[in-house]
Amino acid sequence: MKITRIQAVPISFPVPANKSVTLGIGRSVKRDAVLIRVDTDEGLTGWGESHHGRCPGAIAKLIDTTLSELVLGMDATDVNGVWARVYKMQIASHGMGAAAVLALSGLDQALWDIRCQQANQPLYRMLGGTSKPIKAYAGGIALGWQEPESLVQEALGYISDGYRALKLRMGDTPKKDIARVQAVRKAVGDDIEILTDANTNYTLEAAARVLPAFAEAQVAWLEEPFPPQDRHAYATLAKMSNVPLAAGENHYTRYEFDTLIEDNCVRYLQPDLSKTGGITETMRIAAMAGAKKLTVNPHTSATAINMACSLHLLCGVDNPGYFEGDVTGLNPFRDHLAGQVAYKLDSNGCVSPPEGVGYGLTLDMDFIKSHPLIEGPCYV
Numbered sequence: 001m002k003i004t005r006i007q008a009v010p011i012s013f014p015v016p017a018n019k020s021v022t023l024g025i026g027r028s029v030k031r032d033a034v035l036i037r038v039d040t041d042e043g044l045t046g047w048g049e050s051h052h053g054r055c056p057g058a059i060a061k062l063i064d065t066t067l068s069e070l071v072l073g074m075d076a077t078d079v080n081g082v083w084a085r086v087y088k089m090q091i092a093s094h095g096m097g098a099a100a101v102l103a104l105s106g107l108d109q110a111l112w113d114i115r116c117q118q119a120n121q122p123l124y125r126m127l128g129g130t131s132k133p134i135k136a137y138a139g140g141i142a143l144g145w146q147e148p149e150s151l152v153q154e155a156l157g158y159i160s161d162g163y164r165a166l167k168l169r170m171g172d173t174p175k176k177d178i179a180r181v182q183a184v185r186k187a188v189g190d191d192i193e194i195l196t197d198a199n200t201n202y203t204l205e206a207a208a209r210v211l212p213a214f215a216e217a218q219v220a221w222l223e224e225p226f227p228p229q230d231r232h233a234y235a236t237l238a239k240m241s242n243v244p245l246a247a248g249e250n251h252y253t254r255y256e257f258d259t260l261i262e263d264n265c266v267r268y269l270q271p272d273l274s275k276t277g278g279i280t281e282t283m284r285i286a287a288m289a290g291a292k293k294l295t296v297n298p299h300t301s302a303t304a305i306n307m308a309c310s311l312h313l314l315c316g317v318d319n320p321g322y323f324e325g326d327v328t329g330l331n332p333f334r335d336h337l338a339g340q341v342a343y344k345l346d347s348n349g350c351v352s353p354p355e356g357v358g359y360g361l362t363l364d365m366d367f368i369k370s371h372p373l374i375e376g377p378c379y380v
């Protein structure tokens, strides 16, 4: 079954001011995603999601031109072969680094969709797993830099929805961050897991200042205190921290995860299936992590496609960690792209993958057409 056509479809929606959230990377003003459609000579069509890389038009162009030309005519079910060709011809040498890996990630998901359709099987089964409950936390673009009282109200809402874990956005001043964590811990009691994410916005000094209070509040992880390349800062912080560190949403391919695992500073790995090289590469990363007794806790991108693929993958590996539930107030990519949400929370705060062939979603073509690309930055 040969690949006959590859087409990228960048999509966007504006975030109105009253739904905007401020976090360590800025204030959200729109959301983007790049969908990838792959057609075959046997009439099967697969869809995947590439992360936008903050320039969705550029990622789409890369897919439509270079990646498309490199893999047209290849066997659509040969996910390893396609991955290896794009790596060799585009990524290994002066191939625009992260942008090419983002582009490959969505292409890889579309090929897995086709593999599943050919076998008439759900993705979790093709990955060697079965459907099972995966514990979820309330994440996405939510629980931001608010006053503690407002943050507590938002947190209690997610707990009443059924979540048993939630992630607070940090990376503000240490004083404000500590006040937020302490207020939420006091309000939710001891049985709820509190995770924190600085979105790379801490200095070493700021991170060192918040850690004792975070440990006191039994924070279960501190995510991305620093950008991924600040390996020395991670090593310094890990030595002084009682709070485990998490990272991975900005690490690309098994090669960067190899370094991350080898550095031995981060206890929770968070590959994003739309960023790090797709399903194929995240399975490899999961296997590498498993050898070091680490779990995979995929970072969630924008649409139901990424969410469903992440859930299937968590059911297909033997070291699943948390699923990042997207509790963003406004996200039509989550709610309407497929006419159904990718997951439902059960009474234990767990989620299961959607049932059906592939990742279990049928996309709404009218929705895709009615959400064309909006140029410009998504955080300001």
Ligand SMILES: [Mg+2]
Residues within 6 Å of the ligand: 197, 199, 223, 224, 249
């Ligand atoms: Mg994060």
